[in-house]
Amino acid sequence: MTTTTVADTDRTTDIAWIGALYELGQKAANGAHPQEVLQEILGHIVRGFEAESGSIALIVDGTEDQLEIAAGTDLPLGVIGSALPRGVGVYGHVVATGQPVLVNGEAAETRLPLRLQEARQRATNSAMCWPLRVAGRTIGAVAVNRAADRPRYTAEDLDRGQSLTSLLALVVANHRMHVEREGRILELSTLNATMQRMNTQLEDAQNQVVQSEKLASIGQLSAGVAHEINNPLAFVLSNFGSLEGYLTSLFGLLGAYIEADDAMAAAAPAALEPVRVLRNRVDFGFLRDDVRAIIDESREGLLRVKRIVQDLRDFSRGGSEEVWETIDLHRALDSTLNIVRNEIKYKAKIVRCYGELPEIECLPSRLSQVFLNLLVNASQAIEDSGTITIDTGADASEAWIRIEDTGCGIAPENLGHLFEPFFTTKLVGQGTGLGLAVSNSIVRKHGGRIDVESELGRGTRFTVRLPLTQPQIEPLCEVTQPAQAGQRAA
Template identity: 50%
Template sequence: MSATSASAPVHSEVALSEFFDGHPVATFAIDARHVVTHWNRACEHLLGWSKAEMIGTDQHWQAFYPRPRPLLADLIVTGQIDQLGLHYGDKFRPCALIPGAYEAEDFFPNLGAGGHWLHFTAAPLRDSRGRLVGAIETLRDVTERRVAENALRRAYDNLEHVVHKRTAQLAEMNEQLQDDIRQRLLAEAELRNRNLELTALNDQLSRAQQQLVQSDKLASIGQLAAGVAHEINNPVGYIFSNFSTLQGYLAQLFEMLDAYQRAEPALEAAAPAVAAALRARREQIDLDYLREDVPALMVESREGIVRVRHIVQDLKDFSRVDANQEWVWANLHRGIDSTLNIVSNEVKYKAEVVKEYGAIPDIQCLPLQINQVVMNLVVNAAHAIGAERGRITLRTGSAREDEVWLEVEDNGSGIPPDTLARIFDPFFTTKAVGQGTGLGLSLAYGIVRKHGGRIEVDSTPGAGSRFRVHLPVRQSDTPAPEDA
């Protein structure tokens, strides 16, 4: 044998050893006698045992466990890989990318402070004749991912529990309200049958009572909605924060992949087989596609989280359970947008909503009550639209410096002339029995009058209706009195 041919294996072993030592992934190798032959610097950093302590010994298990226990590499060398389940349970599986290799994840309580989760892959080493001469094992610290997964799972479980609890409370409240309404209807019928002479007085008392019930109902639902919004906002907050961190980690991972690709020419010269395996793996996972698709998925997911935060904020703004019922300066457009978000499910299947906002100043008002007016007008417009999808237009404007107006227009069924004069009367409704209380427009009318404003109606049967609400910009020292 020539000197050149004799030195070739030596150079190859030196190059392989240098590659192992400089590889960023913790890697070690054992021979057929379970003696450690390679233990790179990443392995020293991760496990805390130096190369000098490990090379040439068969006690490599002590870096992982307090007592002797075979590792994946040991089971591969001894041919006992079918006994993996005895040592690792169901936490292992064959590696899809490397024939004959296996991978697993396990928790090692004696590594570092509090222990670490490690993902490890082991593959057999064979000589030129295909004989098993040892095994190689790589390890990656996946503790952060495991902790993040557990935190996300706990957040999901907590959110599901809250939703179930709030849903049950809402169902119970709705049942109580329905029973209350039935009892009041029976009481009204009995009073009318017993004393016809007191009909007018009974109507007035019932009006006041029903309006009080409606106000209490809205306050209770608003309080419940604000509670749900608060509970949702907490997990969404840290999910949003973790998502931003995850985007940074992905950017770093792609930078590392770029560095690996730039090192491929050097790896090609030093270890062609390894370089070929890396190219095959890159093509198999379609790395170029992942580079394009993963950022797009992250952007889309971030938009979804932002959308949830906006819905939660609108829910809190609309409910305003902490409102002190004092006259404040408010942005009318913001209140309309918040209300439209809340009634979206009631409207989106019936009509297209178009907003044509004008330039108007902030107004002095009770924001929660103005939101109630907008909600009643928009929901009524949606109910007036037939089977075919319609259109609801909201406009704002100002004809005078001391007054603004908002308008809700639909292309629904319209209101007959003989009905138009009674639409603001309490308990008057054109809906089927059980589908309306007849208080929506009456409450809206009372709120507008309380603000010193007025409501104008323009309707054509078969063509639609338009409600215009005029409101003063500034309230006088004494708000306009409500109707007796």
């Protein structure tokens, strides 16, 4: 009989064929793309049963009997993933009963969602459909079809397929578990990442609170220190002026004596002798010149102390009183430079290329804060030594201040984040990621903007642009001043 011949050569009994199927299953368990693996397995089965076509339908997760086409050979595009009508057709029957079905003759149609014409072309003579069962639960079904001109399947074929499809069911179930596990892992790691991010933000916020507390106490402290230093400084400076006056008088007197020297020598040589000895010993000429130098140098030192204390006090006052003033920005820049000079001078040379700047209307202490931030950033970007250049200039409507460093530069992907609060590339503890955010909000409050240009390894240039006058004197309220915003709302 011809059927026996077919059965004898049936590859489903072939060890190699079974081995290959097993390998495909392993592939699925190892996480290969599910669609592709199912398609390969189906192809393998179709070849094994010498069928023309075949399909796999799986029950959609979370439903009882909603089937979905998971794989198919010779199926038109778009059919995979489409749902089958519930409870009808061969698939519906097999899933409902959990029993395999052998269909021979005209009814052999698995009710695939095909257009009428396609269905006619695919008119099947013989088909087998097995349920895919895992642990007593049906998870789907697989079907193979033979064309009308081919020998029909027999009950034996159906039985042989039964054991093979249970292997397939296991493969599918394994794969599903794998996907699920992957999903869980992904979900967990996403959750973990979110938690880590929130944690970092929390830490940053905490640092910021600590930082602002610190700033507040630095402010109080420096105001107190300024007072303590200013009192002694006041009388030392004033005494110094008096001392200078006294010395001028004294040297004037001595000069008069020296001019009278010859006359005195003639009148009373014996009395003048010890005076001359003393005069030679103390080197009067040197003394006179050096006293002048000492006075000048010491006064310069005192004035420097005075200026530093003044700057410290100006800075500590920042923010407490928001007063719009019309000032010379160069003075604000210089006084900020005085504060940071010590931090910068060992790393960078400061080049000032001040242009013509009209006086502009601004919040001086807040702008000083912006300059301070930019200068400190510039200095931190420089690793060993470099140059910080400060240019200024103005046109009819706005003034600009450019602070350029020859430091490490900013990576292009970071440029867009520079002004985001908490964004920092500095090590933990070195930066809160707020400096530029705060600077930006201050400049925006002035109706201006900050532009950045940077090249990795070459340096960065920040340009602060400020309008010369403010449209309104009242400060625009922003998030940084919740108290003021509240008052305005009230």
